[in-house]
Amino acid sequence: MYKYPNIDKLLSRRTFLLGLGKGALFSTIFFRLIYLQLFKTDQYKVLAEKNRISLRLTPALRGKILDRNDQILALNKNSYNVLIEGVKDISEINATIEKISQIIFLNETEINDIYDSFLTKKKSDLPIFIKKNLKWNELSSLNVNLINLPNVFIEQGIRREYPFHNLASHTIGYIAAPQKSDIRDNPVLGIMDSNIGRSGIEQSYEKELRGFPGTKYLEINAQGREIREISKEESVSGNNIKLTIDIDLQKYASSLLKDKSGSIVTIDVNTGEIIILESSPDFDPNLFTKSISQEEWNELVNNPMSPLVNKSISGEYSPGSTFKLIVLYSALVNKIIKPNSVIHCSSNIEYGGRNFYCWCHKKKTGCWATQSHTRNVGPELAIAQSCDGFFYELAKRIGIAKIVETAMNFGLGSKSGLNLKGEKGGLVPNKLWKKKTYKQSWKIGETMITGVGQGFLTTTPIQLAVMTAMIANNGKRIFPSIYKNIDQGNINDNQVFTTQTLYQKKFFSLIKSGMFSAVNKPFGTAYGSRTTQPIFAGKTGTVQVRTISKEERELGIIPNKELPIKQRDHALFVGFAPYKNPKIALAVVVEHGGSGSKVAAPIAKKIFKKALP
Amino acid sequence: MNLIDFLHRIHWLFILLLLSISFVGVALLYSIAGGSWDPWASNQILRIFLGLAVVILISLVNIQFWYKLANPLYLFSIFLIILTFFLGKEVSGAKRWIDFYFFSFQPAEITKIFVILALAKYFHSIKLQSYDIKQKIFFPLFILIIPVLLIFKQPDLGTALIIFISGIIVLFLSGIQIKTFVLSGVGGLISLPILWTILEDYQKSRIINFLDQQSNTLGANYHITQSKIALGSGGFFGKGFLEGTQSRLNFIPEMETDFIFSVLGEEFGFIGIFLLFFLYFILIYWTMKLSLESKNYFSKIFGISFIASFFIIIFINVGMVTGIVPVVGVPLPLCSYGGSAIISNFIGFGIILSGYNYRDYKLHNI
Numbered sequence: 001m002y003k004y005p006n007i008d009k010l011l012s013r014r015t016f017l018l019g020l021g022k023g024a025l026f027s028t029i030f031f032r033l034i035y036l037q038l039f040k041t042d043q044y045k046v047l048a049e050k051n052r053i054s055l056r057l058t059p060a061l062r063g064k065i066l067d068r069n070d071q072i073l074a075l076n077k078n079s080y081n082v083l084i085e086g087v088k089d090i091s092e093i094n095a096t097i098e099k100i101s102q103i104i105f106l107n108e109t110e111i112n113d114i115y116d117s118f119l120t121k122k123k124s125d126l127p128i129f130i131k132k133n134l135k136w137n138e139l140s141s142l143n144v145n146l147i148n149l150p151n152v153f154i155e156q157g158i159r160r161e162y163p164f165h166n167l168a169s170h171t172i173g174y175i176a177a178p179q180k181s182d183i184r185d186n187p188v189l190g191i192m193d194s195n196i197g198r199s200g201i202e203q204s205y206e207k208e209l210r211g212f213p214g215t216k217y218l219e220i221n222a223q224g225r226e227i228r229e230i231s232k233e234e235s236v237s238g239n240n241i242k243l244t245i246d247i248d249l250q251k252y253a254s255s256l257l258k259d260k261s262g263s264i265v266t267i268d269v270n271t272g273e274i275i276i277l278e279s280s281p282d283f284d285p286n287l288f289t290k291s292i293s294q295e296e297w298n299e300l301v302n303n304p305m306s307p308l309v310n311k312s313i314s315g316e317y318s319p320g321s322t323f324k325l326i327v328l329y330s331a332l333v334n335k336i337i338k339p340n341s342v343i344h345c346s347s348n349i350e351y352g353g354r355n356f357y358c359w360c361h362k363k364k365t366g367c368w369a370t371q372s373h374t375r376n377v378g379p380e381l382a383i384a385q386s387c388d389g390f391f392y393e394l395a396k397r398i399g400i401a402k403i404v405e406t407a408m409n410f411g412l413g414s415k416s417g418l419n420l421k422g423e424k425g426g427l428v429p430n431k432l433w434k435k436k437t438y439k440q441s442w443k444i445g446e447t448m449i450t451g452v453g454q455g456f457l458t459t460t461p462i463q464l465a466v467m468t469a470m471i472a473n474n475g476k477r478i479f480p481s482i483y484k485n486i487d488q489g490n491i492n493d494n495q496v497f498t499t500q501t502l503y504q505k506k507f508f509s510l511i512k513s514g515m516f517s518a519v520n521k522p523f524g525t526a527y528g529s530r531t532t533q534p535i536f537a538g539k540t541g542t543v544q545v546r547t548i549s550k551e552e553r554e555l556g557i558i559p560n561k562e563l564p565i566k567q568r569d570h571a572l573f574v575g576f577a578p579y580k581n582p583k584i585a586l587a588v589v590v591e592h593g594g595s596g597s598k599v600a601a602p603i604a605k606k607i608f609k610k611a612l613p
Numbered sequence: 614m615n616l617i618d619f620l621h622r623i624h625w626l627f628i629l630l631l632l633s634i635s636f637v638g639v640a641l642l643y644s645i646a647g648g649s650w651d652p653w654a655s656n657q658i659l660r661i662f663l664g665l666a667v668v669i670l671i672s673l674v675n676i677q678f679w680y681k682l683a684n685p686l687y688l689f690s691i692f693l694i695i696l697t698f699f700l701g702k703e704v705s706g707a708k709r710w711i712d713f714y715f716f717s718f719q720p721a722e723i724t725k726i727f728v729i730l731a732l733a734k735y736f737h738s739i740k741l742q743s744y745d746i747k748q749k750i751f752f753p754l755f756i757l758i759i760p761v762l763l764i765f766k767q768p769d770l771g772t773a774l775i776i777f778i779s780g781i782i783v784l785f786l787s788g789i790q791i792k793t794f795v796l797s798g799v800g801g802l803i804s805l806p807i808l809w810t811i812l813e814d815y816q817k818s819r820i821i822n823f824l825d826q827q828s829n830t831l832g833a834n835y836h837i838t839q840s841k842i843a844l845g846s847g848g849f850f851g852k853g854f855l856e857g858t859q860s861r862l863n864f865i866p867e868m869e870t871d872f873i874f875s876v877l878g879e880e881f882g883f884i885g886i887f888l889l890f891f892l893y894f895i896l897i898y899w900t901m902k903l904s905l906e907s908k909n910y911f912s913k914i915f916g917i918s919f920i921a922s923f924f925i926i927i928f929i930n931v932g933m934v935t936g937i938v939p940v941v942g943v944p945l946p947l948c949s950y951g952g953s954a955i956i957s958n959f960i961g962f963g964i965i966l967s968g969y970n971y972r973d974y975k976l977h978n979i
Contacts, residue, residue, distance in 0.1 A: 007910070010788045015901065015917050018782065022897075022921070025928045030890075032935045036845045037883040044845025051842065052858045221862035222839075 053230065054126070054220045057192035060211030061158065063238035065172055065201055067247040068275070068484060072163060073172050074202070074285075079159035080134040082142055084152050085127035086224020093118055093128075096152060100130060103145050104138040109293055120180075126191060127224075133159050133290050151223065160195065160289045166282040168250045170310035171243070171420070171482065173200020174285035176292075188213070195289065200310075201241060202285075204419045205483070211238035242484040244273035252610050253278040256603045261305040262571075262590040263312040265465035266607060269582045272469070272478035274418070275611065276586075277462070279311040305591075313416070313423040316458040317589055320541030321386045321525075321596070322574045323407075323453030325471055325511055327395055328379055330406035332507040336397050339510050342376040345389030351396070352445050358389035383514025384524045386540060388452050395451025396444060403450060404430045409477075410467040412459050416480045426463055429456035453541060464587035468539075468574040471515075472582035474508045515539050516579050519601070526573065529601035536608045538575025540596030545569060560594045568592040573600035577608045584611055623669055624966050627899065631668065631947065631962060634892050635661045635955070638948030640854070641876050645868050648855050653869050653950045660952045664959030671963025676971040679964050680734060680911050687731035687756070693720035694763045701767075709767050719953035721764045721772040726961045729779050729922065731756055733915035736787040737976065750793070753784060770816050771941035775929070779922035786914055820939050836872070839864045840934045844878035851882030869950040871942055874934045889948075897924055900962070903969040909976045912968030919961045 036044070065074035082104075084096055097111060106114075110131055117128050130152070134142065142154060160175050175195035183190040192213055197203035214235030219227045253264040257280035266276035283300055300308055309315070331337050347358040382390035395403060407413060413428030427433075429450065431442040449455035459467075466480055515537035518524040525540045546567050560568045571593035576585040586604055593599040639661070642653040671679070693711065697720060701708030710717045732753050757780035765773035785794065809817070822834050843859035852858070857879035859865050865875050877885055897920050904916020923946055930945045932938030944954050 007788065011786060011910070011913060011917075012905075014786045014788065015905070018785065018917065018921050019901075022924050022928075025924075026890075028937060029928060029931050029935065032932075032937050033844070033878070033883060033886060036841060036935060037848055037878065037886075040845050041848035044842050045848065047842045048846035048859055048864075051839075051864050052862055219858075219862070222864040227862060 051222075052219055054218045054224075054226075055191070056126070056216045056218055057188065057194075058214040058216055058235050059158070059192055059194040060213055060235035061237040062160065062175075063209040063211065064240045065209075066240060066242045067168075067245050067250075068243065068273075069246065069248075070242070071247050073168065073243070073245075073247060074160060074162050076158045077161045079132065079157050080139050081132045081155050081157045082130045082134060082152060083127040083155055084130055085226075086151050086220075087118060087128060090115075090118065092151075096130070096149065099149060100142075100152070103141050104131065104134070106131060107293065127153075127155075129193065132157070151225070157193070162285045164247055164251070165284045165286060167247060167254055168245055168277065169200070169282045169285050170279045170312070171200050171245060171277045172285060173197055173202035173204075174288040175202050176288045198288070199308075199422075200420060201243065201482070203421055205241050209238040209241060212236040244268075244275060244482050244484050245277060246275050246611075249276050249607070249611055250278060253607060254280065254282070256606055257590070260590050260593060261311070262588070262593065263315055263461040264586065264588050264603065264607065265312050265461045266584055266586040266611060267462075267465045267469050267478075267480055269469040269472040269478070269576060269585045270476075272466070272480045273484070274462075274465075274480050274482045275584065276607070277310075277312050277482065279309070279315075281305050281307040283307045310420065310422060311589070311591075312461045313418060313420055314460065315589065315591075316424050316426050316460055317570055317572070317591075318455070318457055318543045319412075319453040319459045319464060320543035320570070320572050321388075321453055322464060322468075322539050322541040322572050322587075323457065323459075324383060324386065324391050324451075325515070325539055325574075326407050326410055326412070326467065327391055327398070327403060327451050328383060328511055328514070329410075329471070329504075329507060330403050331394050331398050332379075332510065333406065333504055334398060334402050336394065337379070339379060339506070342378045343382075343390045343393045345375050345377050345387050345393075347375075347389055349389060349392050349448075351392075351448065352443065354445050356388070356392045356445070356448055358387060358392075360387075360389075379510055380514040380517060381523070383511065383539060384517035384521055386518070386525050391451040392448040395447050398447075398451075400430055400442060400447040400450060403447070404428050410470050411477075412463050412467060416460075416462050416466055418462060418480050418482055420482070423462075424460055426459040427456060454544065461587045461589045464572070464574050464589075465585055468576055468587060469582075469585035471508060471511055472576035472585050474505050512537055512579070515575065519575070525597045526601035526604075528597060529605040531605060531609065534579060535612060536575050536577030536604070537579045538573055538601065538604060540601055541570075541572030541574070542595045542597075543570040543572060545592065565592050568594055571596045571599035573604045575601075575604050575608070577612055584608075619673070622673060622970055624672065624903075624969065627903075627962075627966065628665065628668060630892065630896055630899070631959070632661065632665065634889070634896065634947045635664075637877070637889055637892070638873065638945075638950070641873050641880075641948065642869055642950055644855050644857065644880060645860055645873075645876055647861060656952075657950055657955070660955045663952075664955050667956060668959045668963040668966065671960060672966030672970055674967055676907075676909070676912055676964075676968045676974055677976055679730070679967060680737070680976050683727075683730045683734035686727045690720055690724040690727040691760055691763070693718075694724060694760060694767075696720070697767060707767055707769060709769050716952060719951070721767065721769055721776075722951075722953035722957040723960070724760050724764065725772065725776055725779060725922065726919065726957050726964075728757060728760055728776055729783060729915055729918045729961075730964065732780060732783040733911050733918065736783065736914055737909065737911035750784070750789060753780070753787075756780075768813055768816070769942070770812075771929070771943040774941060775922065775926055775943065778925050779918060782921045782925075783914060783918045786917055819941070822940075836866050836940055837934075837936045839866065840872050840875040841936055843875040844935060847879040847882045847885075849883045851878070851880050851885050854880055856880060870944050871930065871940075871949065872934055873949050874931055874945050877948075878934075893927060896920075900965055904965060907968045907972040909968070909972075909974070911976055912965070912972065916965045916968060919965065923958070923961075 061076055064072055067073055087093055093114060097114060114128060114130055146152060162172060176198045178189040178196045182196060189196065197206040212235060215233045217230040219230055221227050253276045257264060257278060260280055262280055264276055264278040267274050287296055345358055347361040349356040377387045377390045407428045413426055415423045415425045434440060434442045446455055450457050462480055466478060469478055519526045519536060519538050520530050520534045521527065526538055571590040573588045573596050576582045586607055588600040588603050590599050639654050639657050642657055643650060646653055697708050697711055700711055702710040702712045702717060704710060709719050709721060711720060735753055761773050761777045764776065839859060843865050857876055859879050860868055860876040865872050868876050877889060900920040901917055904913050907913055926943055926946050929938050929941065929943045933940050944951055946958055
């Protein structure tokens with residue numbers, strides 16, 4: 001029947017060979033499946049879970065910040081944010097930005113932020129913010145168009161609000177998105193939408209304010225959309241923080257420094273609680289919560305009056321004549337002079353080939369003492385009239401080492417310990433320091449200059465306030481505090497100095513009566529700022545920002561108001577009130593404000609009048 | 614022919630086997646849709662029953678009829694492929710579909726069958742006449758290469774490749790010397806760089822991605838990565854019906870068609886895969902047995918080639934989802950969603966059953 005009988009055989013053989021081939025191919029598949037499903041199954045199970053489960057952290061409600069009278073300084077408000085989830089590549093972002101821009105306005109910073117967060121996000125399954133804190137009209141127009149925007153959704157969030165805006169902004173601080181370094185230190189911040197404190201109390205008490213984030217395990221699909229919630233743990237709200245600040249007084253202080261650059265610190269002389277911590281100019285912390293624009297940021301950073309710097313704790317100024325209080329105390333306690341000693345002021349001391357002028361030098365109306373032919377000045381008068389000649393001589397007699405010791409006891413030269421970032425310690429120079437820094441030995445002339453609060457010596461306004469408070473409370477060491485919840489006044493262990501105080505009370509009385517005269521006696525430097533009923537005592541300070549040359553001095557000193565602003569003197573005033581039973585102490589610094597008596601003392605007077613009932 | 618005799622001719626047990634494999638696919642489609650008959654499972658059932666009618670109908674027709682029709686059917690399928698270039702519905706850059714009013718059809722699928730049918734007829738016929746080796750090799754190559762090139766141009770690399778392999782299998786079965794295969798294999802390897810230049814960019818990138826699976830897991834290798842995760846995480850026992858997270862949450866791409874096997878592996882594990890493979894094994898073995906029982910070469914060559922091609926498709930699909938073969942877009946026979954493939958396969962099995970029913974029939978040429 002068939003022509004080729006071997007064809008049947010051939011066909012069977014070839015079919016068999018084909019079967020062998022199939023068997024070989026099948027076994028590769030078989031072993032591959034054994035490898036994937038039996039040997040690697042644990043590894044792939046983990047990968048499948050990673051695909052499916054997304055851990056989301058829900059930020060806790062941030063604690064409120066209150067002033068001493070429970071007025072709210074920082075709180076949380078609901079806000080609406082628009083987000084996109086499940087974005088795989090940049091083209092989806094481009095398309096979404098384009099679509100959303102037709103509905104609501106996105107500025108350049110916001111658009112850059114979107115790309116930034118897409119490129120830096122840790123886990124691909126996390127949503128990205130398109131715009132935060134939507135306005136009502138934005139929210140409603142987005143809601144209408146949401147159906148045309150795949151993967152875009154609106155979420156209710158929390159926004160920090162500072163109802164007093166610029167007031168006490170340096171103290172309260174602000175919150176903003178964490179920086180890369182913050183995320184490196186605390187990786188949790190990278191996977192949670194949460195701002196963190198960047199300055200002031202918001203930063204210092206970040207941990208307490210933040211609370212504990214809640215966790216949510218979500219099942220998500222390949223598009224990154226939430227399918228269901230697997231488990232959830234609620235967040236724990238942060239603690240409220242009550243400050244010692246009185247926001248009403250702060251507001252008043254702020255108005256007194258309006259358009260000026262400077263600082264006002266008011267402190268409770270017994271507890272160390274800070275009542276006013278004003279630094280001018282200031283800024284609105286609300287700017288940072290709503291993502292600050294580049295122009296706004298530049299304006300803050302490039303402002304010559306540096307509004308972002310808290311001058312109360314970071315501004316280092318020569319204390320000028322306010323330091324004479326310390327020099328006098330040092331002299332008394334070291335028994336260099338007696339309370340009734342006098343020193344001759346010649347208004348121009350020559351020492352080591354240098355002239356040391358008293359402010360009364362070549363003035364038509366000199367000081368009270370110059371009108372007497374003896375020109376002898378006692379301690380009380382020296383304080384009241386701020387006699388430079390007296391303190392040059394006195395400092396020379398005490399020696400720098402003792403002055404430094406006293407200054408340190410009053411808290412100068414070291415940070416006050418206020419828990420705010422950026423505090424500076426000032427500088428109380430001594431021989432060792434000079435040697436280290438300038439490789440030169442200390443000169444007696446430098447001791448004399450230090451005696452009138454000039455030279456290398458610098459202090460911060462808060463240090464001056466603490467110093468004054470300690471004079472007012474007869475030398476009880478106090479530590480400034482701004483946090484009402486913890487009574488930091490009680491944790492001091494500086495017992496040595498406290499026991500000394502009773503013994504030295506008469507010295508403090510002498511200094512204080514000098515300060516009283518400075519304000520309330522016609523020869524006092526702050527007599528112009530007196531109150532009809534004597535309330536407060538104080539000490540003025542006028543700090544030269546530039547060195548006045550001998551020639552200039554011969555030609556006559558140019559009045560402050562004729563100098564360019566940056567060369568004008570700093571105006572200082574420290575004081576306390578009430579005189580009889582001191583409650584509060586204060587330090588006022590007005591940068592380039594002019595003289596302490598004309599500029600700083602009137603501010604102090606107003607604060608005392610407002611702060612005391 | 615009375616009804617009893619009629620029903621007796623139908624190979625019910627074999628059809629039951631076809632149905633059971635198809636219904637594994639239906640179950641998976643139901644699961645992929647998240648436990649819903651819509652949108653795939655219900656459609657697929659409809660097609661399976663249509664296919665069932667086709668199998669029964671074809672199997673009852675004398676094999677002589679299909680023998681006669683082999684060339685016209687081949688030409689008809691070529692015509693349909695050419696038609697796709699003009700009337701084709703464009704889906705992601707490729708024109709593979711012809712849209713009829715009620716359904717779309719993919720001519721390449723049916724071409725798989727008709728090319729084998731035409732080649733089987735050719736080799737059957739030359740055995741009854743002269744046996745000229747030159748004619749024996751060049752004419753069938755011509756029959757083979759035309760649809761392969763046309764489908765490659767659609768472009769549908771996977772189907773073109775499968776038709777090509779199927780043709781080679783027919784040539785192999787019909788007794789061409791193994792030396793010839795080795796030589797042309799070497800020739801093919803040499804011409805590979807030339808072939809590379811005519812590939813489309815996306816085809817090139819698929820091959821490159823296959824060779825470098827570890828990188829770019831979110832990009833082009835996403836398919837394979839997710840498929841391997843699905844299979845691997847299924848483990849030995851699987852996650853259970855409707856419990857596959859990779860499938861339920863859409864991590865596996867194209868899972869109703871090319872990647873349906875990953876879903877099986879995830880939900881039913883190694884055991885489930887083993888059972889499906891067992892069904893496939895019975896089907897393949899049985900088909901070969903039935904085909905070899907026929908007394909004419911046409912049925913034998915068609916049956917064995919068809920089932921070898923069927924096996925190759927399974928191999929390429931499973932190899933693809935397990936990451937040992939590049940992603941070429943080949944569905945899993947009888948399981949993947951798609952009417953053209955289901956109906957085409959049922960037509961093929963119908964012809965095999967017809968050949969078995971008429972196994973003693975002597976074919977007349979022309």
